[in-house]
Amino acid sequence: MTTTYAALLRGINVGGAKKVPMADLRTLMEGLGHGGVRTYLQSGQAVFSSAHGDEESLAAELAGAIEKRFGFGVDVIVRDHAYLKAVAEACPFPAADLEPKQLHVTYFSAPVTAERYAELDRSAYLPEEFRLGDRALYLYAPEGLGRSKLAEMLSRPRLNKGLVATSRNWNTVVKLVEMTES
Known part of the structure; x- marks a missing residue:
């Protein structure tokens, strides 16, 4: 079963620090096997679908891939649609x-x-x-x-x-x- 998630990246593209171009983030996430990857604004939101993993493992996987690709650590929180809707x-x-x-x-x-x-x-x-x-x-x-x-x-x-x-x-x-x- 495929679930749609949002990845929330903390502190990227703020004041010229921790630059993560959104096109590069989309490519990185697609390379991890995620589908339907879309980003919102430049401040660290990406939406994607995945048939594997849970919120914590997906966040850890993405954080590790970002560090490997861009050379710096970024905190990542991943939440599914049901949670985001319930919070709103x-x-x-x-x-x-x-x-x-x-x-x-x-x-x-x-x-x-x-x-x-x-x-x-x-x-x-x-x-x-x-x-x-x-x-x-x-x-x-x-x-x-x-x-x-x-x-x-x-x-x-x-x-x-x-x-x-x-x-x-x-x-x-x-x-x-x-x-x-x-």
Whole structure:
């Protein structure tokens, strides 16, 4: 059985570092035996179908191939359509009423519990807010991610120890659901 997935690459093509041309990424993924490979934007999203592996093994395979081909490590999270759709549908914020730059989802490599953020004084960051979901964190940042003090705090290594985490704005969240549906 073939499943459609999205691969989320963390930190590529940002500020001239870790350059991964999308055409080269598509070719690399096709060389791994994946079908229907398509990329979205330059910031590290690829959709593909595969009849073998699971999310973790596919992520590890792609990360290894990228390191071998481009000479640097990249964190990769792979998620299937059902998961991406469920995350979008479970959004605790009124996505339809917000500008896409105000709403972000951080995808995690493993489940995250509220205890991880227990010491964080959430009221100090209002009106910014976050809520946890299934291996995801929803962030409402009214002024956008670039100006978000809460996003800066949430990205600190001590809060994410042992996790791969990568964030996408709401437009990308929705687009990945659409792209993996076919």
